[in-house]
Amino acid sequence: xxxxxxxxxxxxxxxxxxxxxxAGTHERRCVFEVFGRSLPGGRRYGVLAxxxxxxxxxxxxxxxxxxxxxxxDNAIVGSRTLDWLADYxxxxxxxxxxxxxxxxxxxxxxxxxxxxxxxxxLETVVLSVLNYDSAVATAAARMVSAAAGRPxxxxxxxxxxxxxxxxxxxxxxxxxxxxxSNLEAGRTWGVxxxxxxxxxxxxxxxxxxxxFRAQVDALGPSTTLLVDTFDVxxxxxxxxxxxxxxxxxxxxxxxxxxxxxxEVRELLDxxxxxxxxxTVTNDLDEFGIAALSASPVDxxxxxxxxxxxxxxxxxxxxxxxxxxxxxxxxxxxxAKRSANKASVGGRKHAYRRLSESGTATTxxxxxxxxxxxxxxxxxxxxxxxxxxxxxxxxDPRWRGAAGAAAARAHHADVLKELPPQAFRLRAGDPVxxxxxx
Amino acid sequence: xxxxxxxxxxxxxxxxxxxxxxAGTHERRCVFEVFGRSLPGGRRYGVLAxxxxxxxxxxxxxxxxxxxxxxxDNAIVGSRTLDWLADYxxxxxxxxxxxxxxxxxxxxxxxxxxxxxxxxxLETVVLSVLNYDSAVATAAARMVSAAAGRPxxxxxxxxxxxxxxxxxxxxxxxxxxxxxSNLEAGRTWGVxxxxxxxxxxxxxxxxxxxxFRAQVDALGPSTTLLVDTFDVxxxxxxxxxxxxxxxxxxxxxxxxxxxxxxEVRELLDxxxxxxxxxTVTNDLDEFGIAALSASPVDxxxxxxxxxxxxxxxxxxxxxxxxxxxxxxxxxxxxAKRSANKASVGGRKHAYRRLSESGTATTxxxxxxxxxxxxxxxxxxxxxxxxxxxxxxxxDPRWRGAAGAAAARAHHADVLKELPPQAFRLRAGDPVxxxxxx
Numbered sequence: 001x002x003x004x005x006x007x008x009x010x011x012x013x014x015x016x017x018x019x020x021x022x023a024g025t026h027e028r029r030c031v032f033e034v035f036g037r038s039l040p041g042g043r044r045y046g047v048l049a050x051x052x053x054x055x056x057x058x059x060x061x062x063x064x065x066x067x068x069x070x071x072x073d074n075a076i077v078g079s080r081t082l083d084w085l086a087d088y089x090x091x092x093x094x095x096x097x098x099x100x101x102x103x104x105x106x107x108x109x110x111x112x113x114x115x116x117x118x119x120x121x122l123e124t125v126v127l128s129v130l131n132y133d134s135a136v137a138t139a140a141a142r143m144v145s146a147a148a149g150r151p152x153x154x155x156x157x158x159x160x161x162x163x164x165x166x167x168x169x170x171x172x173x174x175x176x177x178x179x180x181s182n183l184e185a186g187r188t189w190g191v192x193x194x195x196x197x198x199x200x201x202x203x204x205x206x207x208x209x210x211x212f213r214a215q216v217d218a219l220g221p222s223t224t225l226l227v228d229t230f231d232v233x234x235x236x237x238x239x240x241x242x243x244x245x246x247x248x249x250x251x252x253x254x255x256x257x258x259x260x261x262x263e264v265r266e267l268l269d270x271x272x273x274x275x276x277x278x279t280v281t282n283d284l285d286e287f288g289i290a291a292l293s294a295s296p297v298d299x300x301x302x303x304x305x306x307x308x309x310x311x312x313x314x315x316x317x318x319x320x321x322x323x324x325x326x327x328x329x330x331x332x333x334x335a336k337r338s339a340n341k342a343s344v345g346g347r348k349h350a351y352r353r354l355s356e357s358g359t360a361t362t363x364x365x366x367x368x369x370x371x372x373x374x375x376x377x378x379x380x381x382x383x384x385x386x387x388x389x390x391x392x393x394x395d396p397r398w399r400g401a402a403g404a405a406a407a408r409a410h411h412a413d414v415l416k417e418l419p420p421q422a423f424r425l426r427a428g429d430p431v432x433x434x435x436x437x
Numbered sequence: 438x439x440x441x442x443x444x445x446x447x448x449x450x451x452x453x454x455x456x457x458x459x460a461g462t463h464e465r466r467c468v469f470e471v472f473g474r475s476l477p478g479g480r481r482y483g484v485l486a487x488x489x490x491x492x493x494x495x496x497x498x499x500x501x502x503x504x505x506x507x508x509x510d511n512a513i514v515g516s517r518t519l520d521w522l523a524d525y526x527x528x529x530x531x532x533x534x535x536x537x538x539x540x541x542x543x544x545x546x547x548x549x550x551x552x553x554x555x556x557x558x559l560e561t562v563v564l565s566v567l568n569y570d571s572a573v574a575t576a577a578a579r580m581v582s583a584a585a586g587r588p589x590x591x592x593x594x595x596x597x598x599x600x601x602x603x604x605x606x607x608x609x610x611x612x613x614x615x616x617x618s619n620l621e622a623g624r625t626w627g628v629x630x631x632x633x634x635x636x637x638x639x640x641x642x643x644x645x646x647x648x649f650r651a652q653v654d655a656l657g658p659s660t661t662l663l664v665d666t667f668d669v670x671x672x673x674x675x676x677x678x679x680x681x682x683x684x685x686x687x688x689x690x691x692x693x694x695x696x697x698x699x700e701v702r703e704l705l706d707x708x709x710x711x712x713x714x715x716t717v718t719n720d721l722d723e724f725g726i727a728a729l730s731a732s733p734v735d736x737x738x739x740x741x742x743x744x745x746x747x748x749x750x751x752x753x754x755x756x757x758x759x760x761x762x763x764x765x766x767x768x769x770x771x772a773k774r775s776a777n778k779a780s781v782g783g784r785k786h787a788y789r790r791l792s793e794s795g796t797a798t799t800x801x802x803x804x805x806x807x808x809x810x811x812x813x814x815x816x817x818x819x820x821x822x823x824x825x826x827x828x829x830x831x832d833p834r835w836r837g838a839a840g841a842a843a844a845r846a847h848h849a850d851v852l853k854e855l856p857p858q859a860f861r862l863r864a865g866d867p868v869x870x871x872x873x874x
Contacts (some may be wrong), residue, residue: 161565204761318487320637393496
């Protein structure tokens with residue numbers, strides 16, 4: 001049984017619903033859009049993740065007996081609103097960027113069309129998913145490009161809320177990580193999992209040699225032995241003694257990595273373990289990975305910095321009403337004018353304009369007052385919106401493990417459109433401008 | 438039905454279990470401890486949160502048919518390990534700091550005693566919960582002290598993964614926040630909820646006046662009207678026209694807050710709405726709150742900075758083996774010697790030493806090789822460990838809404854022990870030293 005997501009909601013959404021029902025304005029057809037005003041942390045491009053999870057969250061957004069009685073007992077909304085919520089399921093349309101797609105400031109990554117009532121109450125859960133998952137994917141993509149083809153594994157579960165950990169593993173995989181330590185991400189999303197042993201395993205045994213032997217006996221010589229519990233060179237020698245020169249890999253989780261890695265490579269080679277790989281996992285971020293590019297590292301493991309968005313832990317996306325029908329049924333573009341938070345009214349369509357050689361040059365946004373069903377890419381433009389939900393029916397292609405795999409493939413494809421300066425790690429402007437036509 | 442937490446686990450824990458079962462070392466009695474090597478972000482004190490959630494996660498850490506068949510199909514562990522996991526429930530002991538308690542570098546906030554096998558596999562989920570919840574609580578406590586008695590509401594759900602949002606609301610409440618926007622936190626943990634309307638509600642209606650009237654009609658004049666969708670002074674006048682001088686509050690969510698707040702207060706007073714409160718919610722953190730201390734603000738709402746730990750999104754706690762019985766049944770203290778990550782072996786007991794006037798002076802840690810059942814506070818010392826689980830039986834006092842309320846009360850009590858310099862916002866050393874005896 002799927003857990004209801006209906007109370008993963010800010011109270012003001014239900015209060016607004018209550019007031020709109022009272023005023024008779026709740027059925028006005030509306031367009032809400034999700035976009036970010038900027039790319040946090042001076043990122044050159046954003047990576048959209050969480051779309052498949054948003055679709056699951058919308059499907060599970062149902063008010064059962066438990067939810068309704070709590071809302072009633074706590075006088076959150078009136079009885080008419082309770083009746084309305086009891087029948088709720090989202091029956092509108094959702095368009096959006098494909099998961100794994102790149103985005104820029106103002107990109108309308110999700111467009112929700114429906115009555116005010118049915119669309120306004122989805123705000124919090126939609127943003128929670130997209131803001132966290134996209135923050136992780138955006139950080140992950142930078143780490144993947146810094147690793148320049150060497151595999152990276154996600155191992156940050158212990159540094160973030162236990163369910164966000166699963167989302168982080170999924171988002172990192174979509175952005176090009178090769179594996180995760182998180183088993184639930186393997187089960188739910190089909191992400192490849194990895195992991196062998198921690199320091200505790202070495203410390204449990206009477207000697208390091210005994211620990212290595214126990215691990216190799218159980219897992220075979222192709223395993224990865226952790227060599228920094230006591231003295232690294234001693235442990236590397238022991239590891240090769242125990243596992244032989246076919247030892248799969250050694251892992252280093254502490255110390256001055258460029259120096260350590262070079263010494264360990266030399267030692268492994270001198271022992272004949274020339275095929276034994278070196279994996280490093282000590283508090284790495286994209287800068288630490290880049291600093292190891294000249295070192296004989298075979299693979300990386302990244303934890304804290306990945307799951308906390310490497311300095312930008314939330315993508316800063318907002319969910320805004322941009323158009324609605326008025327009391328006469330006319331479509332109106334609407335926008336608030338709050339200082340520093342003004343928005344652009346009207347339903348947006350989005351295209352990525354490409355040069356003749358296929359390089360992205362512009363994020364092009366076309367604005368209408370009324371919703372237009374379907375995209376109209378011009379020559380040299382790629383339409384960015386796909387239908388995700390139509391009349392309440394969710395497109396299954398974007399969901400589950402298959403949806404996550406498709407997102408990963410799509411991300412790899414569209415990344416090739418970016419100009420080389422996109423992959424600079426230092427903070428700067430978005431690599432292409434957003435133009436609203 | 439509670440969801441299983443068993444796969445919220447890094448693969449290496451099950452791999453270690455597999456190897457230990459193979460070697461026959463899995464039943465060695467062990468002590469694992471959770472502690473942080475430092476307080477991230479130069480915080481003066483840490484606030485422990487998540488204990489009640491850890492107890493729930495341990496109870497739900499069971500391997501059912503679904504989990505076992507996935508582990509089997511994916512060859513994560515061998516068949517003997519699968520049999521062992523099928524019978525798993527934690528039967529050991531857990532001691533820990535009370536939820537809401539303060540902690541310092543090296544504080545043994547959780548002590549897990551049991552067989553290697555039963556204790557090692559809890560590492561990831563225990564750390565996920567404590568690292569996230571404590572990061573939020575530690576940031577929240579700084580905001581509460583900066584607010585100097587004015588109420589603060591948590592409204593950051595949209596800026597963090599959807600289930601972490603519930604944990605954040607709970608942690609902030611324990612650390613002294615007065616309410617949350619998150620309805621699930623209200624239902625599950627008894628946190629008071631709040632919220633009225635967003636800009637979308639104003640934009641939905643043909644005029645701002647119509648929107649205000651709809652809200653006041655439905656919610657009464659004691660509601661909070663959002664006054665920055667278009668022009669603030671115009672909106673404040675309209676708000677008082679519509680709701681009368683008994684209008685509950687106005688909310689400002691943008692602009693230069695100290696200036697805005699002073700102008701709005703003056704305007705409200707000139708309109709006779711002298712009792713109408715002002716609440717502000719624009720990207721505040723502890724520094725922004727402190728900067729408004731001289732302004733006539735009545736309450737604050739905090740979002741992004743709270744749920745992302747205000748610059749320190751993970752508490753950095755680790756779960757380390759510190760003692761175990763060897764093959765002869767003798768207790769050994771163990772510690773790794775990895776560069777920069779060395780740990781102190783042995784089972785720790787923790788006490789807060791207080792001056793005669795009741796001010797905390799020292800975090801005192803006493804170390805034993807063998808577990809000692811019970812604490813031995815000296816004169817002027819407060820024992821910090823309480824039993825949380827004994828022989829697998831969880832103490833109900835620390836769980837559910839009652840446990841969260843008890844944690845909030847405990848936090849308020851122990852905060853009074855801190856010397857005044859603890860409440861300086863700028864980065865610095867922990868306010869009391871940790872001494873290992």
